Every structure is written in C-alpha cells, then in structure tokens.
Amino acid sequence: IKIGRDDGSDLRSLQTLVRDMGEAGVPILCYNFMAGTDWVRTKLDVPERGGALVTAFDLAEVERAMSLSTTASTIDQEPIEAETLWENLRRLLDELLPVAEKAGVTLAMHPDDPPLDRLLGKARIMNCVESFERLIALAPSPANAICFCQGTFAEMGVDIPATIRRLGPHIKYVHCRDIRGSRESFVETFHDNGRTDMAAAMRAYQDIGFDGPIRPDHVPQLVGEESGEPGYTMLGRLFAYGYLRGLMHAT
DSSP states (O other), X not given: OTTSOOOSHHHHHHHHHHHXXXXXXXXXXXXXXXXXXXXXXXXEEEEOGGGOEEEEEEGGGGGGOEEOOTTSOSOOOOOBOHHHHHHHHHHHHHHHHHHHHHHTOEEEEEOXXXXXXXXXXXXXOSOSHHHHXXXXXXXXXXXXXXXXXXXHHHHTTOOHHHHHHHHGGGEEEEEOOOEEEETTEEEXXXXXXXXXXXHHHHHHHHHTTOOSOEEOOSBOBOTTOTTSOTBOOHHHHHHHHHHHHHHHHHO
16 A cells, blocks of 8 residues: 555455454554555664663664564565655545544554655655644544654654644644654663653643553563563563653643
C-alpha cells in the first residue's frame, strides 16, 4: 500500500481488521507510513545510566541501519518520492476511513522515526508538524487522527508542550518517551533524563482534554535484560510506568 504495489488484497485485509477491531471494542489503530522499513536505529547498545543500554541513530552511520520491526525486518531501498507517498496515503484513507468511521475505530498516524526527509533512497513524509496538519486536511474525519510519539517529535526539535497544544484535538494516542540529540543523530534516554520537560508535557495533555491511551513506548534495557528485545524489556517499562503515574498525579 505504501509503495503502491497492493493488488487490493492488503487493503481488504486492513478493512477486515478494522471491522474486527470495532466488533471487539478496540477503538484505536496505530499505523505509520514509513515506506520499505519501520523504525530504524544504527546502534542498539549505547550505555546509559546505571549500566542500562539504549538505542541510537546516527545518519553518518546509516549503512548500519536496522529496521526494528518483525513486520519490516529488512530494508527495501528502491526509491520513492514524497508526493507519490502522499497520493498512496490519500488512496488508503479514502478506502479505509469510511470503514473505520462505521466501525467506531480511530486511525492514529505515528510519525516517521527518524523523521528525516529521506532515508536509504526513500522519501519520508510524516516528519514534521506541518505534515501532520496536512494529514488532517487530506481527509477530514473524526477517525483520522494522530499518534503523538513524543520521542519522535523531540527528534524533530520542536517544543513538545507547544506542539501538543497545536495539534490538540487530533491527538488520540500518546507514546511517551524521550531522546537527546537531533533527527540526524540521537540517543534514546530514560523517561526522566531526556531533553523534554515531561511535567510540562503532561500539563499540556491535560490542557487539551486528552483522555486516550498513553504508553511508555521504548525503554532502556536494564542490567540483566541484555538479551531482551531492544526498547521493549520489562524492568525499564515498569520504571517508566511508575514515572508516568507520578507525573499524572503531580501535575
């Protein structure tokens, strides 16, 4: 679908998935439009606080790029341009949003991670705040919404609380994590020692009336978890949940 090669079977599968989600009472489908890959890193074992390990991306080492997704574990390097991606996205939304509206399911777009203009020969389109405003204008619908991944928006270099307020009513799902660095070179962090004022972000969610799901997203691998899946081990996740709960109670 993303690269325009679908014969209709993938779209029909997505429509069936959305109908099934509605029947099962699952209200949000998080998706992305990163063509040929998923979220990408160049290192998986950068030392962090207390011996923990985090992932990192450095554009200068892009030949080491790894797609960290079981559904896109290899990287297709055939070129594709931005406007082609936008047209493919429009076609997807034209066909999927009516099904989502009827099923009571919201489609929440995740930003490109990292949010570069191009990566390994392919354009990336969900890489700035203006792209998300274009997404909403492309297909006005209560089912067309945003997954606000704080870490990826932080990679864009934006003011996180201000951006939450700017995109406010369209944010229906939150991935709450943090980074240090820029879109070209960054490391992930613990939730309490990155670049973002997390308390100010939490207050911004309250200000826009956000009442949807929020999750820690990627977490450091703590000592003893080195063999686990980078970004998704349990001890760091428990720490993150506790930290986020504390923020919610304190703001």
